[in-house]
Amino acid sequence: MAPLLELKGITKRFPGVLANDHIDLTLEKGEIHALLGENGAGKTTLMNILYGLYSPDEGDIFVNGQKITIQGPTDAIKAGIGMVHQHFMLIPVFTVTENIMLGEEAVKFGGFLDRKKAAAKIKQISDTYELNVNPNAYVRDLPVGNQQRVEIIKILFREAEILIMDEPSAVLTPQEVDELFKIMRILVDQGKSIIFITHKLREVMECADRITVIRGGKVVGSTTPKEADTKKLAAMMVGREVELKVKKTKAKPGNTVLHVENLRVLNAQEQFAVDGVSFDVKEGEVFGIAGVQGNGQTELVRALTGLLPPTEGEIEILGQETTKERPRSITELGSAHIPEDRQKDGLILAFPVSENLVLNSYFHEPFSKGIRLQFDEIAESGKQLVEKFDIRTPGINTPVSSLSGGNQQKVIVAREFSRPIKLLIASQPTRGLDVGSIEYIHKRVLEKRNEGCAILLVSTELDEIIQLSDRIAVMYRGKILDVLDVEDASKEILGLLMAGIKPSDEMKQKITKEEQIILT
Amino acid sequence: MEKQKQVQKRQSATAIFFDELSKSPGLITFLAILTGIIISGLLVAATTVEVYEAFSVSFFHGMGEIFKTAWSTYSSLFLGAFGNPKTIITAVQGGDALAIRRAINPFFESLVQSTPYIFAGLSVALGFRVGLFNIGAEGQIFIGALTSVYAGYAITGLPAFIHIPIALLAGALGGALWGFVPGFLKAKTGAHEVIITIMMNYIAFKFTDFMINGPMQDPNEYTPKTPWIQESAQLTRFFEDPIRFHLGFFVALAVAFVIYWLLFKTTWGFELRTVGSNPNGARYAGINTTRSTIIAMSLAGSLAGLAGANEVLGLNHRLVPSFSSGYGFDSIALALLGKNHPFGVVLSALLFGFLRNGSRQMQLKSGVPIDIVSILQALILAFIAAPAIIRTIFRLKKPEIEEESIKVGGWGGN
Numbered sequence: 001m002a003p004l005l006e007l008k009g010i011t012k013r014f015p016g017v018l019a020n021d022h023i024d025l026t027l028e029k030g031e032i033h034a035l036l037g038e039n040g041a042g043k044t045t046l047m048n049i050l051y052g053l054y055s056p057d058e059g060d061i062f063v064n065g066q067k068i069t070i071q072g073p074t075d076a077i078k079a080g081i082g083m084v085h086q087h088f089m090l091i092p093v094f095t096v097t098e099n100i101m102l103g104e105e106a107v108k109f110g111g112f113l114d115r116k117k118a119a120a121k122i123k124q125i126s127d128t129y130e131l132n133v134n135p136n137a138y139v140r141d142l143p144v145g146n147q148q149r150v151e152i153i154k155i156l157f158r159e160a161e162i163l164i165m166d167e168p169s170a171v172l173t174p175q176e177v178d179e180l181f182k183i184m185r186i187l188v189d190q191g192k193s194i195i196f197i198t199h200k201l202r203e204v205m206e207c208a209d210r211i212t213v214i215r216g217g218k219v220v221g222s223t224t225p226k227e228a229d230t231k232k233l234a235a236m237m238v239g240r241e242v243e244l245k246v247k248k249t250k251a252k253p254g255n256t257v258l259h260v261e262n263l264r265v266l267n268a269q270e271q272f273a274v275d276g277v278s279f280d281v282k283e284g285e286v287f288g289i290a291g292v293q294g295n296g297q298t299e300l301v302r303a304l305t306g307l308l309p310p311t312e313g314e315i316e317i318l319g320q321e322t323t324k325e326r327p328r329s330i331t332e333l334g335s336a337h338i339p340e341d342r343q344k345d346g347l348i349l350a351f352p353v354s355e356n357l358v359l360n361s362y363f364h365e366p367f368s369k370g371i372r373l374q375f376d377e378i379a380e381s382g383k384q385l386v387e388k389f390d391i392r393t394p395g396i397n398t399p400v401s402s403l404s405g406g407n408q409q410k411v412i413v414a415r416e417f418s419r420p421i422k423l424l425i426a427s428q429p430t431r432g433l434d435v436g437s438i439e440y441i442h443k444r445v446l447e448k449r450n451e452g453c454a455i456l457l458v459s460t461e462l463d464e465i466i467q468l469s470d471r472i473a474v475m476y477r478g479k480i481l482d483v484l485d486v487e488d489a490s491k492e493i494l495g496l497l498m499a500g501i502k503p504s505d506e507m508k509q510k511i512t513k514e515e516q517i518i519l520t
Numbered sequence: 521m522e523k524q525k526q527v528q529k530r531q532s533a534t535a536i537f538f539d540e541l542s543k544s545p546g547l548i549t550f551l552a553i554l555t556g557i558i559i560s561g562l563l564v565a566a567t568t569v570e571v572y573e574a575f576s577v578s579f580f581h582g583m584g585e586i587f588k589t590a591w592s593t594y595s596s597l598f599l600g601a602f603g604n605p606k607t608i609i610t611a612v613q614g615g616d617a618l619a620i621r622r623a624i625n626p627f628f629e630s631l632v633q634s635t636p637y638i639f640a641g642l643s644v645a646l647g648f649r650v651g652l653f654n655i656g657a658e659g660q661i662f663i664g665a666l667t668s669v670y671a672g673y674a675i676t677g678l679p680a681f682i683h684i685p686i687a688l689l690a691g692a693l694g695g696a697l698w699g700f701v702p703g704f705l706k707a708k709t710g711a712h713e714v715i716i717t718i719m720m721n722y723i724a725f726k727f728t729d730f731m732i733n734g735p736m737q738d739p740n741e742y743t744p745k746t747p748w749i750q751e752s753a754q755l756t757r758f759f760e761d762p763i764r765f766h767l768g769f770f771v772a773l774a775v776a777f778v779i780y781w782l783l784f785k786t787t788w789g790f791e792l793r794t795v796g797s798n799p800n801g802a803r804y805a806g807i808n809t810t811r812s813t814i815i816a817m818s819l820a821g822s823l824a825g826l827a828g829a830n831e832v833l834g835l836n837h838r839l840v841p842s843f844s845s846g847y848g849f850d851s852i853a854l855a856l857l858g859k860n861h862p863f864g865v866v867l868s869a870l871l872f873g874f875l876r877n878g879s880r881q882m883q884l885k886s887g888v889p890i891d892i893v894s895i896l897q898a899l900i901l902a903f904i905a906a907p908a909i910i911r912t913i914f915r916l917k918k919p920e921i922e923e924e925s926i927k928v929g930g931w932g933g934n
Contacts, residue, residue, distance in 0.1 A: 307803060328806030337804070345804040348797045355790070359805040363787050371786040 002065030004029045004193050005081075005162055010059035012045055019045040021217040022059070027162065032184055032194045034208035036201075038237055038434030039405050042217040043197050047164050050195075051083045052076045063162075082155030083164040086171075088147050092140035097122055099139055100154045118157075125156050129186050144292075145176035149183065156192075163187065163194045169203055173292045174462060174495040181207040199237070199434060201230040202463070213237055238436045248446055251470040254283030257423050257454035258304070263313035265299045273299035274310070275478035281423070286445070286455040288469030289480075290462060292498050296478035297458045298340060301427045304456070305337045306330045317423060331360050333423075336416035340427035340458070342405075346412045349401035353393050354382030356400050357415050381418075389414035390440070406437030413444060424448055427458040442468060462491055462498075476500045549857070551910050552903035553871075560896040561590035564888055592886045597893075600881020601874040603627050621763050626877065628765035632835070634873025636661070638772035639827035640851035641858060641865040642779050643695075643820045647713075648860045649783060650816035651796035656702060656717025657824040658848025659724030660695040664825025666728050667694030669832045669839040670736065672749030683752040688771070688829050695825015696818045698724060703817025707810040713817065721848075732839055746839040755834035768830040773866065775826065780862040792816055824848060853901045872897065 005027040012020040052070040097119045106114040119135040126133045131149045169177045212222045213236040258281040267273035273296040281287040302308035306327035315323045339345035366377040382396040391410045430438040473483045474497035565586040575582030603626040611623040640657045647654035668691030702716035738747040755767040783789035795802040795812040858864030879893035
């Protein structure tokens with residue numbers, strides 16, 4: 001019997017790039033097929049072709065053995081292919097039902113919306129696949145995990161047989177991820193099939209039936225979780241051996257560099273996003289802040305870096321109060337900031353690499369004399385940094401916008417690390433990066449720590465927090481629930497804290513014991 | 521064999537040449553202008569009775585008539601803008617100084633028409649570079665004219681080399697004030713500069729009317745006009761009548777260079793361009809975006825103010841109602857055509873100036889209405905703004921690196 005979906009020799013060229021190079025892929029009915037690859041490997045291009053957003057230059061698509069052409073999402077939906085996007089396409093002020101029926105509205109009396117009919121169908125889908133979604137709830141009131149389920153129902157509502165899930169775990173807590181994997185399993189047990197796009201090795205091992213690894217637009221191999229291990233998969237993805245865990249010595253904390261006391265910060269909605277936070281970060285240690293996105297980490301970092309003035313509380317850097325200081329005076333004190341959104345905050349995309357490398361030092365000698373910029377010096381320093389930090393760019397005059405995400409991040413790291421810094425505030429330093437770049441940036445961060453720099457690491461990736469931090473704080477709804485030494489922290493405890501549950505000592509011990517049993 | 525190889529090599533070199541050429545953004549501008557000229561020519565032909573009559577004879581007659589009409593339109597446009605070479609030669613041979621001046625006047629008059637375009641175009645381009653949409657150039661021109669004319673007639677007894685700079689500076693300051701207000705409101709309250717500058721335009725028009733109808737009206741005149749400015753404030757003219765070509769043109773070129781230097785060679789310009797390109801990134805980098813916005817709008821205002829000063833100090837020598845006739849609004853288009861680069865602005869200002877001057881002659885000679893030039897300008901801009909059309913028509917490749925596009929903040933001061 002022909003497989004449910006078959007891609008044969010799909011090739012897509014963009015000017016100067018071969019995004020997909022004769023890719024073959026098959027999807028059998030009732031399986032979860034993981035598409036694993038680094039950013040820029042061509043996963044998303046391939047899925048966009050399948051979903052009709054791009055048309056392939058070569059190659060054919062078969063569904064149930066029949067050749068089809070997909071010229072747009074409408075064709076894809078008709079062929080039973082649906083996509084759950086990484087960023088949800090939902091309208092917050094609409095109910096679940098309204099969101100789902102959008103574009104496929106059930107009507108009565110020839111023009112009035114029939115919400116009841118749609119809601120009944122949604123209820124039925126929700127029950128069949130144990131999705132547990134209330135059709136009458138407003139989307140803005142739902143937690144992120146539930147919003148994702150709404151996206152899934154949206155596809156099932158349109159009777160899709162093949163679900164494409166693009167990095168579905170990126171926005172979820174560990175518990176929500178487990179929940180999602182359960183749902184995916186139910187879906188395939190009921191006869192649906194899933195293509196699961198990711199660059200996270202652990203997830204692939206946990207939930208995929210088959211794994212196809214893509215590198216540089218080509219399929220480098222297919223395997224199953226039973227045959228493979230994370231190390232092997234990482235090597236396949238990157239094309240060389242990768243150290244997944246950076247070796248770390250014990251921290252030797254020194255004097256306090258950053259002191260935060262009872263900080264309260266309002267967000268754009270005039271709510272206290274940071275609500276009474278106090279902590280210290282010392283020389284030579286990494287202080288990690290874990291938490292699900294949107295629990296006040298963004299506002300905390302913006303307050304610390306002078307971008308958002310706090311309403312109450314005190315911030316001290318190297319003994320100087322900086323609560324109401326401007327960003328420039330804070331950076332000049334010796335503080336560096338890797339912003340969470342590199343394209344929005346960290347870079348001027350239209351500017352060349354060399355100018356981005358002096359973005360917060362252009363007014364210093366030797367980069368300028370008086371008001372005249374010294375382009376020779378800027379270029380010279382740019383060349384050195386490009387080499388030292390291994391930034392892959394055609395040249396220092398190339399606009400940063402044409403660099404890959406990993407190299408863009410390296411530009412930021414190079415810029416911040418090339419200044420004499422005593423404090424590093426790194427927010428999501430490896431978000432969306434490939435395994436190779438993550439390894440590189442982790443190494444550099446630990447190097448800085450060992451040089452005696454104080455590091456505040458904010459990340460939603462638990463793995464990253466656990467690997468790099470010496471102490472870990474968990475933020476939940478603007479408050480720090482608990483601060484743990486890394487030795488006492490486990491994924492389970494952190495996961496509970498991230499969900500707002502403070503485990504009792506008994507529970508902690510139990511979890512630790514269970515883990516030890518699993519380990520032995 | 522050897523020869524064949526060489527031919528092959530040469531071919532590939534030409535191929536590479538065309539390949540590179542087809543990716544250059546300058547080519548798009550050139551083709552946009554060319555396409556605009558062709559379509560405008562067809563429009564002229566389509567509104568000419570003779571063309572239809574010729575088509576009723578035969579297809580070839582019709583086509584011939586189209587070419588004839590377009591040719592006569594554009595040749596009179598060209599002669600109007602540059603002067604007629606035949607007349608110039610005859611005049612030079614005749615040796616009569618007045619005849620020579622008359623013959624070469626069209627060219628210099630075009631430069632005169634270009635001058636306010638350069639100033640106002642720089643004003644809008646500077647705004648765009650900093651992410652601000654200055655629709656207020658027209659109003660800033662009026663205020664600049666008002667303040668410079670005041671400095672021109674009220675201050676007496678100064679030598680020209682002091683009085684001219686003072687009068688120009690007065691114009692720049694007046695415009696700067698008119699730019700400062702929207703800049704300040706934008707930076708401090710998030711009020712959108714598009715709305716504010718449009719409103720500021722109306723205030724400027726009415727305020728100027730009030731001033732020349734009342735406090736600044738020449739007591740010896742019955743119609744609303746200001747007094748004549750002192751001779752010492754008049755921008756030097758280089759020829760006798762009828763050539764009006766004056767110092768303002770060179771001031772404009774110098775200012776364009778200064779703006780270029782400021783934007784691209786100094787830390788201030790770096791800050792302004794950073795704010796324009798990514799305000800969030802600028803804030804992150806410690807740049808004071810509030811200050812940059814205010815400075816940029818004031819500077820843009822002062823440039824437009826210079827356009828107004830240039831008109832009254834160089835041409836009219838007094839302020840009369842509605843003297844500017846849309847330089848400020850044309851300059852928005854012009855700045856886009858010049859890709860918001862000072863040198864690009866100078867080039868497109870010259871194009872606009874020559875078109876404006878040539879169109880009068882065209883209307884006189886071939887009876888084609890002056891509006892066809894507006895249509896031509898609009899078409900050129902439409903093609904510049906939508907390069908995809910030009911790429912499709914001429915089958916050009918998309919450049920690998922995205923062209924720098926203009927980013928203007930959204931509503932609410934983002």
